[in-house]
Amino acid sequence: MRSIVLKAQGLKKYYTSGENVTKALDGIDLDIYYGEFAAIVGTSGSGKSTLLHMLGGLDTPTAGTVRVGDKELSRMDDEALAVFRRRSIGFVFQQYNLVQTLNVRENIVLPILLDGGTIDEDYCREIVTLLKIEEKLEQFPNQLSGGQQQRVAIARALAGKPSILLADEPTGNLDSRTSQDVIAFLKASNQRFQQTMVMITHNPEIAQMADRIIRIEDGRIKTSVPGYAEDEHAKMSGPKTADQESPADMQTRSTAAGRTETSRTEASRGKSASGHSMEGGAEQCSR
Ligand SMILES: Nc1ncnc2c1ncn2[C@@H]1O[C@H](COP(=O)(O)OP(=O)(O)OP(=O)(O)O)[C@@H](O)[C@H]1O
Numbered sequence: 598m599r600s601i602v603l604k605a606q607g608l609k610k611y612y613t614s615g616e617n618v619t620k621a622l623d624g625i626d627l628d629i630y631y632g633e634f635a636a637i638v639g640t641s642g643s644g645k646s647t648l649l650h651m652l653g654g655l656d657t658p659t660a661g662t663v664r665v666g667d668k669e670l671s672r673m674d675d676e677a678l679a680v681f682r683r684r685s686i687g688f689v690f691q692q693y694n695l696v697q698t699l700n701v702r703e704n705i706v707l708p709i710l711l712d713g714g715t716i717d718e719d720y721c722r723e724i725v726t727l728l729k730i731e732e733k734l735e736q737f738p739n740q741l742s743g744g745q746q747q748r749v750a751i752a753r754a755l756a757g758k759p760s761i762l763l764a765d766e767p768t769g770n771l772d773s774r775t776s777q778d779v780i781a782f783l784k785a786s787n788q789r790f791q792q793t794m795v796m797i798t799h800n801p802e803i804a805q806m807a808d809r810i811i812r813i814e815d816g817r818i819k820t821s822v823p824g825y826a827e828d829e830h831a832k833m834s835g836p837k838t839a840d841q842e843s844p845a846d847m848q849t850r851s852t853a854a855g856r857t858e859t860s861r862t863e864a865s866r867g868k869s870a871s872g873h874s875m876e877g878g879a880e881q882c883s884r
Contacts, residue, residue: 602793603629608661621647623816632791636807644816645797653763683712687754689764693746695738702734709757724752727782744770764796
């Protein structure tokens with residue numbers, strides 16, 4: 598039987614402003630299983646980020662509980678929660694949250710050093726090479742583009758090999774080829790280290806690479822189905838008739854489909870989509 602890593606029960610988050618109440622989460626029951634790669638999808642404002650924050654103990658619910666293993670997050674004091682997050686969870690936020698006074702290399706290894714951990718040099722090299730930031734390690738965040746900063750944030754989240762990765766639109770600022778590579782790498786990492794991953798995405802192709810797609814609507818779970826079972830294109834972008842679809846659309850669709858299939862195959866062999874084995878690499882992550 599699969600074991601449950603994250604368990605949300607009766608989760609609610611209400612925001613009150615005067616007489617207005619926004620029900621960001623309105624009764625979520627959710628089990629995330631050990632080693633699972635889950636995608637959270639839903640329209641803007643449906644409650645995805647709020648849910649991810651609750652699952653990671655970054656915010657407290659109005660009602661309900663979140664359990665990670667045998668720990669209930671709301672029962673932990675701030676210090677215990679901070680240590681737990683640092684040791685067990687990697688976060689990728691939409692806002693990157695890089696430390697401006699540290700260079701890229703220092704940003705990536707900071708959580709490991711803060712926790713007195715050991716840096717896996719080979720793994721760090723693999724990550725920075727795949728994310729194409731091996732030339733940027735000595736630069737500072739304000740010298741990077743948004744997409745480059747996002748890749749640094751992904752590298753930082755993965756460098757410590759957390760048992761759980763929570764990612765809010767991890768590829769939102771990346772081109773489609775790099776997005777596919779990054780997700781394939783996440784999948785390979787998920788399989789190799791049995792990491793549990795929960796990722797918010799608006800991208801149908803990326804959602805379909807997940808083991809399970811959890812759809813949120815108005816703060817509630819609408820559906821929860823295997824990644825390949827839903828036609829995400831139809832649900833997320835609305836169905837297009839043949840005469841609405843431009844040649845560019847068709848080209849993008851067929852390229853992306855081929856790419857996804859390749860990435861899945863490579864991921865299942867324990868390879869990143871860049872073609873590197875998980876043991877490879879080129880540049881120094883720390884010194
Ligand atoms: N701090 C807050 N104060 C008041 N309302 C909030 C706050 N944070 C979120 N909300 C509201 O809660 C609802 C859910 O927000 P949330 O950010 O979880 O949505 P989302 O699905 O992640 O959206 P998006 O896809 O646009 O990022 C929205 O209506 C939002 O306006």
